[in-house]
Amino acid sequence: MVTCKFHQYQVVGRALPSETEEHPKIYRMKLWSTNEVRAKSKFWYFLRKLKKVKKSNGQMLAINEACIILKLELIILSLIFEKNPTKIKNYGIWLRYQSRTGYHNMYKEFRDTTLNGAVEQMYTEMASRHRVRHHCIQIIKTATIPAKLCKRESTKQFHNSKIKFPLVFKVVRPPSRKLKTTYKASRPNLFM
């Protein structure tokens, strides 16, 4: 199983109750971050932009992590889970990112088995293609897209039930890092 750096969290919080507002509205957000602490921080970051509340006059009500459910493992008591990590899905991610010249919206598509994997792909792709670091990216929306509605050619080219392509170069690698040596007796054969 692939271990994902980005975890999905559901964070619930609200402003502290005061005399003017006995029952402040409760807000729930779905976030991606590497750990819980960062998730809580991100939650307040977004909530500050939507409502006049800060961490100092607000309270966190719940934070739950989304997990991958494997059929052979016990179900961990969390609210959001990846129902089918063995099924390949097309994920569409809408994001807002800050470039050197301003904010832009973007829609990207990724093929992956899990949503966390797709989000991680998105972050690494934004970093490589646009030099955008992870803290400059805000995920607006994510969705699984059925194959017919995919917009990008790079995902649509894999929607082929009879897909067939050769691997052009063979990767010559020792089977474990322990067997790695600087010098080899002979040149590698790269033909598959």
Add this chain to the structure above:
Amino acid sequence: MPFKRYVEIGRVALVNYGKDYGRLVVIVDVIDQNRALVDAPDMVRCQMNFKRLSLTDITIDIKRVPTKKTLIAAMEVADVKNKWENSSWGRKLIVQKRRASLNDFDRFKLMLAKIKRGGLVRQELAKLKKQNSS
């Protein structure tokens, strides 16, 4: 030189790196340019990078993402196990495994057998040399 081994649904591959090193798996679907969904009768279906797979000549006849039962049945029909163990690649791997699992006594026996074989070869060679020179 055209390519003979393609990444396709049903291609049998050998894992050549990582936790599942040495296992024969079947490519069950292609995620994207670098990864495939891979399955074997005795493991949970997972995704693998193509860099970890060495494609073999064996393919089985399955549709995209079959159920475990269909996969096992198709592997029986295509007789993957026998084909692999009779192929030169498969046989080499079996020999390698056997050699790695020898204990000291086996290595001793092997040494004696090699010496014996070398002696017989040299006898025959001497005979042929004698014939040639006479």
